[in-house]
Amino acid sequence: MKKLILLLLLVIAQKAIAQKQDYPIQPVPFTSVKLTDKFWNSRIETNRTVTIPASFERCESTGRVKNFQMAAEHKGKFCTTYPFDDTDIYKTIEGASYSLALHPDEKLSKYVDSLITIVGRAQEPDGYLYTARTIDPLHVGSWLGTERWVKEQENSHELYNAGHLYEGAVAHYMATGKRNLLNIAIKNADLLVNTFGPNKRHVAPGHEVVEMGLVKLYRVTGKKEYLDLAKFFIDERGHKEYNKKSKNVYENGIYWQDNKPVVEQDEAEGHAVRAMYLYSGMADVAALTGDKQYLAAIDKIWNNMVGKKMYVQGSIGAVGDGERFGENYELPNATAYNETCAAIGNVYWNQRMFLLHGDSKYIDVLEKTLYNGLIAGIGLDGKSFFYTNAMQIHDSFNHPDIERGRSGWFVCSCCPTNLVRLIPSIPGYIYAQNGKDVFVNLFISGTGNLKVGSKAVQIIQQNNYPWDGGLTFTINPAASMDMNLKLRIPGWAQNVAMPSDLYAYQTPSGQKAEIKVNGKTVNYVMQNGYAVISRKWKKGDKVEMNLPMDIRRVVANDKLPENCDKVALQRGPLMYCAEWKDNNGKAANIIIPQNTTFTAAYKPGLLNGVTVLKANVKAVKVDAGGQNISTENTTLTAIPYYSWANRGAGEMTVWFPQQVKYVDLLTH
Incomplete structure (x- = not known):
């Protein structure tokens, strides 16, 4: 027993020494936040009862579990x-672990342990874990080399697999206290430490994520070798010989973010998911090492992405060929790719950028992505998905890369299992703190428990967000205490459609967020997008904030010609679309004149409960012979973008012309 106590004290001491430097702002762990929120609780519960079991079942039925069993043999x-x-399997275990931490489930816990046993048996004696090679090393397929790692910089994904193993293992350990998966991950990570590094093997991982995983292992174990290896992998980028003159993104290295060293990169480029994982890894390493060159690079890349390469509903990765970012301002609607995994990566990265800088603009982007482009990727049933997220679907639409309707799973099912792990972690994005500064980033009902200094404080949120802008926060410190409460005033409530000039509101709103403390209006100080309320707080202090929920018309930068003289619709954090089901079987023929007036109404029986927008508008009508064109009065019904394609496949659009001008309107 004494040896065990000494060992634990040693580990704690190592962590304290190793992690003196870190993000200046720290998130409040998801385990310290208990939700009562209708919007998110229903999704987390559906994830627990439907998505996680369906994901494990599909891992079984598709042979993913069998691969590990064959590797063991x-x-x-x-x-x-x-x-x-x-x-x-690793990502579903990660999601199941988050779920177990919030909702203990003995049956699920035993099943996860049984899978971990299967995974452990597939691991080779030196720690290597990669079923595609271990099953039959002599017949490995075109994506793999005949030896370990030789095609890692291309498409073998050996280190990508390792990264997701580490993330799943850390989540499982933190949720359950069990080391069974963590020990497998550590054994594999030690193999990487012995294999890669200065004076060892050099490689820039073909698909990033191992960097994020190594950092998480470092945080749990205190082994600095893991952090050093994460930085080594990042610094390896930009040293391979490519044809720099080629415009082919595979030949010039851009697809892998490998065309130049990371500290010289200033654009969001290449495969969008890989990019998000790289930039997240760079943020982690920068926070833990103080690398200012990394910081300068990701700041420039973020500005480029948000200013020139992001869709109005927060999605990224416009081009299907390579699942990648296009050129600056290359944001087509009909062929928008917008992989769900890229939206998830965008949430990861923007959370880290906020923790580095403390600016609300990063949470503005995170919120826009989360409430729109991300949850659009999963059906309301919890078991149907979009890999890509379209901006426009016509009746005659036929594109090999874009789905018209949702699918149960995919041959490449990275997106469904990524959603499995993201959704139950939502409580961890609500609060953050730095000393006496407590940030309220997301407006989700529930109770957060944190400490300011050595004093416990509880924050209770009560709201009906995102449908209503009335927010209440009850502050319950254990004893009277000084605290700077920082309430995010969303960009959309400050006439900022996007923290760049890529999108703007057609007409500014004169309404401002109102804040009261214990019933009295306060004149708050704004700091980096936050209303700062500094006072000595006592138990039961109540803060009320009212955010204006105007229906806003969003217009695009002139450099996006497809959206010229068109508007998108927004209310609160939600972007809206028109879908065939509500609009006489069509959506592409709707015109919204400039003088249109909208109304908003909550429909509890529609799409699990949504606020719809209605307006009297015009619709283009083409006669049966295709010769005569006219416009007619009609009623537009717009639904939240995230909720489309839950009632079958059909037309959908996000951008609406304000006048008859474009031929494509008249050909469907």
Whole structure:
């Protein structure tokens, strides 16, 4: 027992020494926040009862579990399509672990442990874990080399698999206290430390995420070698010989963010998911090492992405060929790719940028992505998904990369399992703190428990967000205490559609957020997008904030010609779209004149409860012969973008012309 206590004290001491430097702002852990929120609780519960079981069932039925069983026996034939299919099990375990921390479930816990046993048996004696090779090393397929790692910089995904293993293992350990998966991850990470590094093997991982995973392992174990290796992998980028003159993103290295060293990169480029994981890893390493060159690079890249490469509903990765960012201002509607995983990565990165800088603009982007482009990726049933997220669907629409309707799973099912792990972690994005500064970033009903200095304080949120802008916060310190409460005033409540000039509101609103403390209006100080209320707080102090919920018309920068003289609709954090189901079977023919007046109404029986927007508008009508064109009066019904395609496949649009001007309106 004494040896165990000494060992624990040693580990704690190592962590304290190793982690003196970190993000200046720290998130309040999701385990310290208990939700009562109708909007998010229903999604977290659906994830627990439907999405997680369906994901595990599909891992079984598609052969992903069988791959590990065959690897343990060193016989058989890899029975799924991609060598990174292992990660679907790791990500689902990660999501199940978050769920177990919030909602203990003995049956789920035992099943997860049984899967971990199968994973452990597939691990090779030196720690290598990669079923596509271990099953039959002599017949590995075109994505893999005949030896370990030789195609890692291309598409073998050996280190990508490792990264998701580490993230799943840390989540499982933090949620359950069990080391069974963590020990597997540590054994694998020690192999990487012995294999890669200065005077060892050099490689820039083909698909980033191992960097984020290594940082998480470092935080749990205190082993600085893991942090050093994460930085090593990042610094390896930009040293391979490519054809720099080629415009092909594979030949010039841009697809892998490998065309130049990371500290010289200033644009969001290449495969969008890989990019998000790289920039998140850079933020982690910058926070833990103080690397100012990393900070300068990701600041420039963020400005480029938000200013020139992001869709109005927060999605990124416009181009289907390579699932990648396009050129500056290349944001087509009909062929928008917008992978769900890229939206998830965008949430990860913007959270880290906020923790570095403390500016609300990063949470503005996070919120826009979270409430729109991200949750659009999962159906309201919890078991149907979008891999891509369209901006416009016509009746005659036919594109090989864009889905018209939702799918149960995909041959490459990275997005469904990524959603499994993101959704139950939402409580961890609500609050953050730095000393006496307590940030309220997201407006989600529930109770947060944190400490300011050595004093406990409880914050209770009560609201009906995102449908209503009336927010109440009850502050319950254990004893009277000084605290700077920082309430985010969203950009959309300050006439800022996007923290750049890419999108703007057509007409500014004169309304401002109102804040009362114990019933009395306060003149708050604004600091980096936050209303700062500094006072000595006592138990039961009540803060009320009212955010204006105007229906706003969003217009695009002139450099987005597809959206010229068009508007998108926004109310609160939500972007809206028109779908065929509510608009006489069509959506592409709707025109919203400039003098249109909108009304908002909550419909509890529609799409699990949504606020719809209605207006009297015009619609283009083409006669049966296709010769005569006219406009007619009609009623527009717009629904939140996230909720589209839950009632079958059909037309949908986000951008509406304000006048008859474009031929494409008249051909459907």
